[in-house]
Amino acid sequence: MPIYAPGQAGSVPIKTVSQGDGTYALNVTGFYIDKIKAMGPIAYWPMSEPSGGVALDASGNGRTGAYTGVTLGQTGIGDGRSCPSFDGVTSYNNVYGASLAAAFNGQQGSFLCWCKVNALGVWTDGTTRRVILFQVDANNRVGIFKPTANNEMDCLYVAGGTSLGAAKTTFSPTIWFHVALTWNKSGDQMIFYVNGTAITPVSTGLGTFVGALSSTQTLLGSLNTGAAAQVWNGLLAHAAVFNRTLSAAEVLSAATL
């Protein structure tokens, strides 16, 4: 359990260190944020802002996101930082930007994110709920989501119309869990990880990802901006995107505080 609780009376600062995104953290449970930054993400949104409409990019690349309808300042993963709550109805974090779109590699890359549902019933609500989605169009998109099927987390990688997916079934935690997705066209592998463990068998037969990311479907916590369907109902934290395939060891490290 973290000792430091931001904004709560009784917090005892031990050592305050700038995180490089305008916020500060204490050296109590270790610098989780630095571990992710060291992996070299092209964009990294801890989402620990206490207020405001901007999701700062801790990668140093300035690829900020824009919040809609989230409630900031919720209890985070235990690293001393807070996170946003997505309401299942209208919330999302629109991370699209021309710079991110240019840096994104549909042929080789990785996603990381911590997730938590608001209630056990979310796992059986029959509703698709998005964690992360980077989409060009229906034939070229990659993401992680809770499907309509009960007690399951899924991923998808659709490239050139070739659709691959993987699922973690019989899964209904009400505590934080970590998801990751890696894809590599040249190595012909897509791997979905939950809590640092790869879902097997890994997927092969990747198509060729083409096109530029959509400005309305490159986001966290929803299918799209505006209409905002398939909204995540719970907490998300520390979402990161890479233009390389993380190793299993790196994913496991990211899934560990």
Next chain:
Amino acid sequence: MISTYLGAENIALTQAQKDAFRATLSQIGPPTHPQPAELMHWRGRLDGNATIMRAQFQDADITTAGLKQLLATALGVNVSTITATTSTQTFGTVPSTIVLMSIAGVNQMRFIMFAGGRAPIQVSNNEVLAYLKINGAAWGDV
């Protein structure tokens, strides 16, 4: 001030009237707020004829009289020409208030004050989630 979810469904408005209504909606809710959730925001039904809004509203806006005035302002008509009929419907566990607006005997719009419009935001949220579960296909959730 009250944070809640409000539904609005077009029944007979023309496109121009829908545009005017949308413009009027954008004027309510706080102009700034440190929490994104409290700013006016919404999602649309796939057919473009219904929306669910959330914001920190003025108390007077989330009443039958307030909604009548909102519609009258949007349509540029005298509020006295609008007739409101209220009923309740329970989507989850708490009754929501349905307000049907008509002009000259023609139904124009239907509003839903989720959980009655005065419940805590989490209660209102629960009713919206129950409503969307029932109507998931129309709203793109499945």
